[in-house]
Amino acid sequence: MAINIILAGPRGRMGYEAVQMITNEESFRLVACLDHKHDGLTVGELEQFRDDLQVPIYTDFDTCLKQHQADVFVDLTIPEVGYKHTKTALQYKVRPVVGTTGFTDEQLSELKELAKEQKRGCIIAPNFAIGAILMMKFSKMAAKYFPDVEIIEKHHDQKLDAPSGTAKKTAELIQDVRESKKQGHPNEEETLPGARGADMNGMRIHSMRLPGLVAHQEVIFGGAGQTLTISHDSMNRASFMDGIKECVNQVMDLEELVYGLENLL
Numbered sequence: 001m002a003i004n005i006i007l008a009g010p011r012g013r014m015g016y017e018a019v020q021m022i023t024n025e026e027s028f029r030l031v032a033c034l035d036h037k038h039d040g041l042t043v044g045e046l047e048q049f050r051d052d053l054q055v056p057i058y059t060d061f062d063t064c065l066k067q068h069q070a071d072v073f074v075d076l077t078i079p080e081v082g083y084k085h086t087k088t089a090l091q092y093k094v095r096p097v098v099g100t101t102g103f104t105d106e107q108l109s110e111l112k113e114l115a116k117e118q119k120r121g122c123i124i125a126p127n128f129a130i131g132a133i134l135m136m137k138f139s140k141m142a143a144k145y146f147p148d149v150e151i152i153e154k155h156h157d158q159k160l161d162a163p164s165g166t167a168k169k170t171a172e173l174i175q176d177v178r179e180s181k182k183q184g185h186p187n188e189e190e191t192l193p194g195a196r197g198a199d200m201n202g203m204r205i206h207s208m209r210l211p212g213l214v215a216h217q218e219v220i221f222g223g224a225g226q227t228l229t230i231s232h233d234s235m236n237r238a239s240f241m242d243g244i245k246e247c248v249n250q251v252m253d254l255e256e257l258v259y260g261l262e263n264l265l
């Protein structure tokens with residue numbers, strides 16, 4: 001039986017790719033979309049999509065959820081609304097797969113609690129690119145031997161949150177094996193504020209924002225006489241679709257919230 005999906009953010013760059021992926025996948029059915037405009041239109045009536053996509057668009061999530069029996073809700077929007085959408089979906093016992101980044105720790109724990117109460121799967125994945133997940137796993141392996149590490153994440157200049165969810169997640173995984181340690185010279189001074197990047201237990205994270213970039217990260221380890229760089233590049237948003245597909249399938253068998261695709265691969 002097909003998995004019925006509601007997608008929020010169909011006009012976005014991720015959302016556009018997700019519409020293509022979901023509608024090309026035999027076992028998925030896109031039953032409705034959620035947007036903050038174009039209420040009452042169909043996706044096919046929007047300029048960028050094929051005319052035959054007879055998928056209704058809603059601006060009110062409650063109405064959408066009452067009119068369509070959905071199994072999974074995919075959110076690819078912005079942090080403020082993504083959080084509210086995820087909460088509403090769980091209240092209706094629809095399983096969220098969330099790619100929207102920038103949720104706070106409080107929001108994540110609240111959603112975790114709600115998913116448990118509702119006995120519904122929920123996946124929040126700051127990065128759906130399988131190569132990026134491997135980069136994080138390899139970084140954790142390396143950190144055991146190289147405690148001096150800096151993360152440089154580079155994204156397009158329309159990204160709203162910094163550092164990226166992937167950079168934070170990588171730092172958290174590294175923290176599991178790295179003892180807290182202040183890096184650099186003990187007396188170092190920033191003559192321009194922010195020059196040394198964000199500080200996470202002494203580890204530094206730098207965020208670069210430029211047009212032309214998509215999603216890239218380097219994790220650079222330094223040791224006596226050597227450096228080790230683990231890097232990953234997403235060239236376009238198609239790189240995230242295999243991960244979304246995997247999550248939509250796996251969330252059907254979960255009864256709790258899982259944060260990070262690395263916990264599912």
Ligand code: NAP
Pocket residue numbers: 008009010011012013014015034035036076077078079081098099100101125126127128129158159215240
């Ligand atoms: P984007 O192109 O800016 O798309 C965001 C879309 O959300 C836009 O179409 C926007 O509409 C729409 N939107 C805003 N408010 C909304 C609302 N209330 N209801 C429904 N839709 C609403 O951004 P993107 O590059 O596609 O990224 C989307 C999200 O995914 C971001 O949070 C980004 O950080 C994240 N992301 C995650 C991954 C991953 O692997 N997990 C990868 C890339 C990006 P307007 O344009 O009209 O405002």
